[in-house]
Amino acid sequence: MRTMSETNPAAPAEVAAPHRYTAAVAAEIEARWQDFWDADGTYAAPNPKGDLAGDPELVAKPKKFIMDMFPYPSGAGLHVGHPLGYIATDVFARFQRMTGHNVLHTLGFDAFGLPAEQHAVQTGEHPRVTTEAAINNMKSQLRRLGLGHDKRRSFATIDPDYYKWTQWIFLQIFNSWYDDQAKKARPISELVAAFESGERAVPGGRSWDALSAAERADVLGEYRLAYASEAPVNWCPGLGTVLANEEVTADGRSERGNFPVFKAKLRQWNMRITAYADRLLDDLNELDWPEAIKLQQRNWIGRSEGARVDFPVDGEAITVFTTRQDTLFGATYMVLAPEHPLVEKFTPQEWPEGTHDVWTGGHATPAEAVAAYRAQAASKSDVERQAEAKDKTGVFTGVFATNPVNGEQIPVFIADYVLMGYGTGAIMAVPAHDTRDFAFARAFELPIRCVVEPSDDRGTDASTWDDAFSSYDAKIVNSHGEDVSLDGLGVTEAKARITEWLQSKGIGEGTVNFRLRDWLFSRQRYWGEPFPIVYDEDGIAHSLPESMLPLELPEVEDYSPRTFDPDDADTEPETPLSRNEDWVNVTLDLGDGRGPRRYRRETNTMPNWAGSCWYELRYLDPHNSEQLVDPEIEQYWMGPRAGQPHGGVDLYVGGAEHAVLHLLYARFWSKVLYDLGHVSSAEPFHKLYNQGMIQAFVYRDSRGFPVPATEIEERDGAFFHNGEQVKRELGKMGKSLKNAVTPEAICEEYGADTLRLYEMAMGPLDVSRPWDTRAVVGQYRLLQRLWRNIVDEATGEVTVVDAEPDETTLRALHKAIDGVRQDLEGLRFNTAIAKVTELNNHLTKAGGPVARPVAEALVLLITPLAPHIAEELWRKLGHTGSVVHQDFPVADPRYVVDETVTCVVQVKGKVKARLEVSPAISDDELEKVALADEKVVAALDGAGIRKVIVRAPKLVNIVPA
Ligand code: ANZ
Numbered sequence: 013m014r015t016m017s018e019t020n021p022a023a024p025a026e027v028a029a030p031h032r033y034t035a036a037v038a039a040e041i042e043a044r045w046q047d048f049w050d051a052d053g054t055y056a057a058p059n060p061k062g063d064l065a066g067d068p069e070l071v072a073k074p075k076k077f078i079m080d081m082f083p084y085p086s087g088a089g090l091h092v093g094h095p096l097g098y099i100a101t102d103v104f105a106r107f108q109r110m111t112g113h114n115v116l117h118t119l120g121f122d123a124f125g126l127p128a129e130q131h132a133v134q135t136g137e138h139p140r141v142t143t144e145a146a147i148n149n150m151k152s153q154l155r156r157l158g159l160g161h162d163k164r165r166s167f168a169t170i171d172p173d174y175y176k177w178t179q180w181i182f183l184q185i186f187n188s189w190y191d192d193q194a195k196k197a198r199p200i201s202e203l204v205a206a207f208e209s210g211e212r213a214v215p216g217g218r219s220w221d222a223l224s225a226a227e228r229a230d231v232l233g234e235y236r237l238a239y240a241s242e243a244p245v246n247w248c249p250g251l252g253t254v255l256a257n258e259e260v261t262a263d264g265r266s267e268r269g270n271f272p273v274f275k276a277k278l279r280q281w282n283m284r285i286t287a288y289a290d291r292l293l294d295d296l297n298e299l300d301w302p303e304a305i306k307l308q309q310r311n312w313i314g315r316s317e318g319a320r321v322d323f324p325v326d327g328e329a330i331t332v333f334t335t336r337q338d339t340l341f342g343a344t345y346m347v348l349a350p351e352h353p354l355v356e357k358f359t360p361q362e363w364p365e366g367t368h369d370v371w372t373g374g375h376a377t378p379a380e381a382v383a384a385y386r387a388q389a390a391s392k393s394d395v396e397r398q399a400e401a402k403d404k405t406g407v408f409t410g411v412f413a414t415n416p417v418n419g420e421q422i423p424v425f426i427a428d429y430v431l432m433g434y435g436t437g438a439i440m441a442v443p444a445h446d447t448r449d450f451a452f453a454r455a456f457e458l459p460i461r462c463v464v465e466p467s468d469d470r471g472t473d474a475s476t477w478d479d480a481f482s483s484y485d486a487k488i489v490n491s492h493g494e495d496v497s498l499d500g501l502g503v504t505e506a507k508a509r510i511t512e513w514l515q516s517k518g519i520g521e522g523t524v525n526f527r528l529r530d531w532l533f534s535r536q537r538y539w540g541e542p543f544p545i546v547y548d549e550d551g552i553a554h555s556l557p558e559s560m561l562p563l564e565l566p567e568v569e570d571y572s573p574r575t576f577d578p579d580d581a582d583t584e585p586e587t588p589l590s591r592n593e594d595w596v597n598v599t600l601d602l603g604d605g606r607g608p609r610r611y612r613r614e615t616n617t618m619p620n621w622a623g624s625c626w627y628e629l630r631y632l633d634p635h636n637s638e639q640l641v642d643p644e645i646e647q648y649w650m651g652p653r654a655g656q657p658h659g660g661v662d663l664y665v666g667g668a669e670h671a672v673l674h675l676l677y678a679r680f681w682s683k684v685l686y687d688l689g690h691v692s693s694a695e696p697f698h699k700l701y702n703q704g705m706i707q708a709f710v711y712r713d714s715r716g717f718p719v720p721a722t723e724i725e726e727r728d729g730a731f732f733h734n735g736e737q738v739k740r741e742l743g744k745m746g747k748s749l750k751n752a753v754t755p756e757a758i759c760e761e762y763g764a765d766t767l768r769l770y771e772m773a774m775g776p777l778d779v780s781r782p783w784d785t786r787a788v789v790g791q792y793r794l795l796q797r798l799w800r801n802i803v804d805e806a807t808g809e810v811t812v813v814d815a816e817p818d819e820t821t822l823r824a825l826h827k828a829i830d831g832v833r834q835d836l837e838g839l840r841f842n843t844a845i846a847k848v849t850e851l852n853n854h855l856t857k858a859g860g861p862v863a864r865p866v867a868e869a870l871v872l873l874i875t876p877l878a879p880h881i882a883e884e885l886w887r888k889l890g891h892t893g894s895v896v897h898q899d900f901p902v903a904d905p906r907y908v909v910d911e912t913v914t915c916v917v918q919v920k921g922k923v924k925a926r927l928e929v930s931p932a933i934s935d936d937e938l939e940k941v942a943l944a945d946e947k948v949v950a951a952l953d954g955a956g957i958r959k960v961i962v963r964a965p966k967l968v969n970i971v972p973a
Pocket of ligand 1: 316333334335336337339429430431432433434435436437438439440441442445446482525
């Protein structure tokens with residue numbers, strides 16, 4: 013079995029070369045410089061004012077705010093896969109510091125969340141204790157990597173000083189409404205004033221004065237951007253908590269524990285993110301984000317243009333949402349979601365005339381059929397209900413509706429493929445042109461009528477088709493009624509025409525529908541931010557005044573949710589906070605003129621997304637006790653600029669898995685704060701970059717169980733564990749797969765600079781790559797050669813000479829400078845390292861002492877990537893200060909252009925001219941240059957050209973006509 017130190021070629025030579033760069037030397041250098049940086053405040057980014065104000069010269073430089081998605085402090089600590097992004101932003105931030113920027117780079121912790129709470133439930137230990145221990149452990153792991161963070165700006169979301177402002181933002185959102193006219197959030201007080209003055213009509217038609225306090229609260233609840241409402245959620249009495257859809261199995265039980273899950277209406281807090289759907293979509297266009305992430309956000313928001321159309325039935329109307337109003341003449345039946353409230357109103361006593369046997373599901377009356385079907389549908393998840401491939405089910409409600417375009421009576425069904433939560437929860441079915449409707453119509457023997465002319469040869473008799481025909485690029489047919497005809501129009505024109513007609517008749521209108529739902533914002537948990545909300549005797553919600561923030565988490569005896577009889581659907585969750593009666597029931601003077609009163613506190617907590625919705629802002633002004641962030645400081649770091657019309661962080665790096673939730677929520681909060689005038693940036697993150705994952709080999713024995721990767725022996729390309737052959741595959745890195753490698757292990761073996769270089773050299777940053785401990789040594793050797801080019805390994809003396817470098821070295825140097833600059837700016841760290849390596853190898857091969865200007869430039873080039881060794885060599889080269897704020901070298905263009913080669917130009921096989929051209933010249937370019945040459949023009953003497961043979965860069969052969 014090979015251990016790591018046996019593969020380390022550095023170990024044996026230490027005696028002969030006492031001043032060689034070894035792991036021990038690296039460890040000493042790194043610890044020393046890390047201490048220096050901390051004591052010196054090397055990475056402190058000055059603010060233009062306030063407690064973090066500093067060096068005005070640095071403040072006057074252009075700014076760069078470079079940020080990582082902050083980590084959850086897991087008790088397991090970091091493995092080498094975690095810091096990939098942190099190292100990348102650090103290299104970039106260091107490069108920006110060396111190219112004339114004031115750089116803000118720091119890291120905090122996203123520290124509320126389930127794992128610590130679960131641990132608390134099991135052990136009784138306060139989640140704060142375990143979370144803080146995990147944070148401290150992670151901090152020391154990160155420090156070892158030499159990350160240039162401004163530590164004064166770090167915080168954790170669980171710090172009361174931080175969550176005070178999370179609560180404050182919640183109150184801003186609670187106390188505002190979205191003005192559709194102004195297209196922005198405004199204080200709710202302005203809405204109240206408009207109701208009071210009569211400038212705006214109060215919904216319900218009564219005057220504001222005439223409403224009771226509770227009635228007013230209800231009206232305002234319909235407007236507030238944060239509002240409590242009764243929403244159907246997955247309630248699992250056996251676990252004592254509500255569950256997300258993803259946590260419920262196909263047969264309606266909890267994934268964890270296998271308890272029954274019920275749809276229960278519970279009072280929950282919601283955020284009206286849907287008010288911002290359009291702006292969230294529009295502003296994406298100006299963000300510098302990966303297209304794939306933008307697309308995911310667009311799909312998640314799901315904007316659909318279509319129409320609402322009323323279908324009369326029994327004196328009521330079924331309103332449908334359709335994106336294909338042009339196909340109204342092809343609607344041959346309708347479908348309501350089983351939960352649709354009209355269903356109860358409609359069910360007649362008996363099956364009407366015209367009912368097919370297959371429509372009844374074998375039930376004696378519509379009421380029976382509907383009740384049975386509703387019960388069945390309630391046990392399925394939305395995802396299952398929408399599954400494309402499955403057989404369509406449903407029952408007839410016993411009523412017919414009128415198709416408004418042609419007066420036709422069409423049957424109304426309930427079926428689970430129509431969801432209550434989308435559009436209006438009702439559809440007009442056009443089986444000829446919608447796949448799901450087609451399958452349903454076939455199963456229920458319903459007419460299928462072609463109204464869009466097929467572009468293939470299937471003909472217009474839809475009863476003979478095998479599937480629906482759907483196209484936006486076709487003509488409408490069979491679509492004329494008494495006073496409207498769409499025949500012959502294209503889809504787009506037909507949509508416009510029919511929408512106009514519906515509008516003129518008052519039975520429909522063009523509308524935009526969004527897939528996005530409001531954000532369910534409360535959790536029945538302990539380890540989250542308490543809501544700064546209290547309820548009075550009438551159950552009306554009141555904000556706590558700012559002076560009462562932060563509202564700290566109370567101590568509780570027991571962190572676990574209360575569980576109930578698993579089959580008792582009528583129970584309700586009991587939140588851990590509700591158990592502290594002294595905390596819940598309070599007498600407070602809210603400063604609203606009503607004096608001290610009894611209140612009950614809200615006992616839900618915020619979801620763990622809350623803290624990450626705005627943390628970029630707090631990095632800017634982390635100790636401000638008066639304001640979330642000082643506006644001048646916010647403007648300085650985040651404000652709009654040329655090319656960044658909405659402002660935002662200059663670079664935000666993290667995993668692609670955060671495409672929708674976090675990145676959408678954070679954008680939403682930014683926009684509310686922007687609308688209310690608290691910040692100048694309407695977007696949090698201007699440029700987003702997704703780093704790839706570090707994968708690792710997993711070794712599995714014959715039973716498929718992972719075996720420890722460190723105990724693997726490799727022989728002739730096969731892998732063995734305790735003599736037994738095992739299989740190797742690529743997977744995630746982690747404890748459970750027994751293949752985690754810690755950064756400490758690599759630092760100990762080679763040093764942090766080697767680890768940094770290796771992670772950056774593994775491949776392009778956005779591509780996933782397999783970790784290979786044995787390959788790390790390659791970067792270690794690079795650093796050893798670099799060291800050797802400057803320091804004598806035997807004496808420790810600097811070998812650099814004060815001399816002018818030769819021409820080839822100058823060319824190698826300036827090409828490297830030019831390339832590395834471009835690569836670092838473009839986040840191409842792997843190719844930057846390749847260029848540094850090439851230059852270093854050139855110096856090694858050239859032999860002899862290195863000229864000082866070359867040695868210094870080389871050290872500066874590697875500074876962002878391997879900062880500790882760079883500091884040390886910089887010091888050895890005779891400089892006193894830190895290398896961190898030195899200027900990055902600038903290439904001399906004279907040495908960057910390629911050398912030229914001589915091209916021979918022949919006319920009729922005779923050499924007529926010699927041209928000095930770039931070795932990279934193209935055939936076309938070379939031909940042009942050759943034909944324009946004076947001597948060639950003279951040799952041709954006006955003759956036409958039959959043929960030109962070009963072999964760039966060395967030969968052009970011209971055959972005259
Ligand atoms: C008639 C029609 C004809 C439709 C046709 C489609 C094709 P997107 O684009 O995703 O917004 N629909 C509307 N509400 C629904 C609900 N609650 N559950 C299930 N389906 C629903 O989809 C809009 C289309 O999905 C609507 O347009 C409606 O079917 C269906 F040839 O109306 B369509």
